[in-house]
Amino acid sequence: MSKTFYIETFGCQMNAHDSEKVIGTLERQGYARVQDEVDAGLILYNTCSIRDKAEQKVFHRLNEYKKMQGEGKRFAVIGCVAQQEGEKIFERAPYVSLVAGSASYRNLPEMLARLEAGETRITGLDDRQTDETFETEFTARSNPHRGYITIIEGCDKFCAYCVVPYTRGKERSRTAASVLVEARKMVDEGFTEIQFLGQNVNSYRDPSGRMSFAELLVAVGELPGIRRVRFTTSHPRHFTRDIVEAIDATPTLCDHIHLPVQSGSSAVLKAMAREYTRDWYLERMSWIKAAKRDISITSDMIVGFPGETDEDFEQTITLLDEVKYDAVFAFKFSPRPNTPAVTMADSIPDEVKTERLRILMDRQREIQREHYGRHLNELQECMVESHNLVRNQVVGRSSQNKTVNFTTAVLDVLPPVGSYLPVRITQTLPNCLVGEAVAAGPDVSDGMFFIPTVRKPQFVVLN
Numbered sequence: 001m002s003k004t005f006y007i008e009t010f011g012c013q014m015n016a017h018d019s020e021k022v023i024g025t026l027e028r029q030g031y032a033r034v035q036d037e038v039d040a041g042l043i044l045y046n047t048c049s050i051r052d053k054a055e056q057k058v059f060h061r062l063n064e065y066k067k068m069q070g071e072g073k074r075f076a077v078i079g080c081v082a083q084q085e086g087e088k089i090f091e092r093a094p095y096v097s098l099v100a101g102s103a104s105y106r107n108l109p110e111m112l113a114r115l116e117a118g119e120t121r122i123t124g125l126d127d128r129q130t131d132e133t134f135e136t137e138f139t140a141r142s143n144p145h146r147g148y149i150t151i152i153e154g155c156d157k158f159c160a161y162c163v164v165p166y167t168r169g170k171e172r173s174r175t176a177a178s179v180l181v182e183a184r185k186m187v188d189e190g191f192t193e194i195q196f197l198g199q200n201v202n203s204y205r206d207p208s209g210r211m212s213f214a215e216l217l218v219a220v221g222e223l224p225g226i227r228r229v230r231f232t233t234s235h236p237r238h239f240t241r242d243i244v245e246a247i248d249a250t251p252t253l254c255d256h257i258h259l260p261v262q263s264g265s266s267a268v269l270k271a272m273a274r275e276y277t278r279d280w281y282l283e284r285m286s287w288i289k290a291a292k293r294d295i296s297i298t299s300d301m302i303v304g305f306p307g308e309t310d311e312d313f314e315q316t317i318t319l320l321d322e323v324k325y326d327a328v329f330a331f332k333f334s335p336r337p338n339t340p341a342v343t344m345a346d347s348i349p350d351e352v353k354t355e356r357l358r359i360l361m362d363r364q365r366e367i368q369r370e371h372y373g374r375h376l377n378e379l380q381e382c383m384v385e386s387h388n389l390v391r392n393q394v395v396g397r398s399s400q401n402k403t404v405n406f407t408t409a410v411l412d413v414l415p416p417v418g419s420y421l422p423v424r425i426t427q428t429l430p431n432c433l434v435g436e437a438v439a440a441g442p443d444v445s446d447g448m449f450f451i452p453t454v455r456k457p458q459f460v461v462l463n
């Protein structure tokens, strides 16, 4: 087998970041990454099983790989479908040599050695046994300016619909000290934005007992050179007031909280085993809304959970009106293997789920159309993400995690990707903001606008 690899990744940010760690580990073991599967000795497929018929998609893809098997290639299925389907993958796709769930990635070097020695049925299926986290100093982050740090792995929540507790193992936090070492190293490498990751990031418990989640956020936010700290995903059950206070007190903590509610009906929340009610959730919303900063709030929602009545669904719609989210990611309920909800009758016909999803998204679009209007004429700090040369615009991201498309007539140079600059918002659309870069100067540090001193200047505004 040639020591070249190709990797394909599906799923959430946790999976994307796992792939960065897997890539770093492979490179450390002497493998070279290639961009075309045709050139690869080892093909890895990092899978997601959160919704839909994920397993079927994986086997479909593996069938395509089958055609390449005579070419001395080896195949590895990793991630959530690997953990979920386990050795069944070998039965259905005998040309696969390695099947590993994310809770076993720390054993990758050893698994790779066995692969190189010619073994053909290597498994890393940890299945809620491990207390260990996957820590590596060789993470190959794909973006040089902003990067993820996993602070907590796994999940112990067992929401009735969710496959994650079965695919990612039990909940385990890293020590605050090791998170800080990684964050400092990233800052030294030039990263200015760090995003903490975890299935329930705010369930974080420092095993050394040194820091709370909010204190860890502040500690990283105070590192010299850091400009933005984000975190995702939070769970309402463990959402504490000190998180809002930390954001209020620390300008580098982004003014955005993703707090998935899943449903506006307390009855459905109970059936989902979410361990909170609508009122409990709304109380957390009131804390966020009482903050001094304008903190954007986003959510995930599921429509058509077993037993969801028209009245339950109506409660979800009224919750949208009450909260006025900045963005909502909504999904039709999809029964997943092993979960309690799979044994509940999937009572809502697909047409009804589709219709509820449409109503929800239409309502939310209207809310955003109106709610984004509050940003008109505001001055927002944007991080440059890319350049849209066709439209002569720069694509940036605000602290609130909104996309801002802006022009830069005032600048003599196109601001590079990863730089930060102040943008005046001139138009608001339901899904993004439009603006015009302004020259940085003393006049722009009004209100909550924040131009911190950076240790490594990213760009110079030329007047």
Ligand code: 5AD
Binding pocket: 050, 051, 161, 162, 163, 260, 262, 300, 301, 302, 331, 332, 333, 334, 335, 336
């Ligand atoms: N069906 C539909 N949506 C789901 N999610 C998780 N599991 C399911 C499921 N079985 C959604 C939730 C979660 C998001 C990541 O995916 O809204 O917050």
Ligand code: SF4
Binding pocket: 010, 011, 012, 013, 014, 015, 047, 048, 049, 050, 079, 080, 163, 164, 167, 168
């Ligand atoms: Fe998909 Fe969930 Fe696994 Fe992420 S944790 S890859 S969303 S199944």
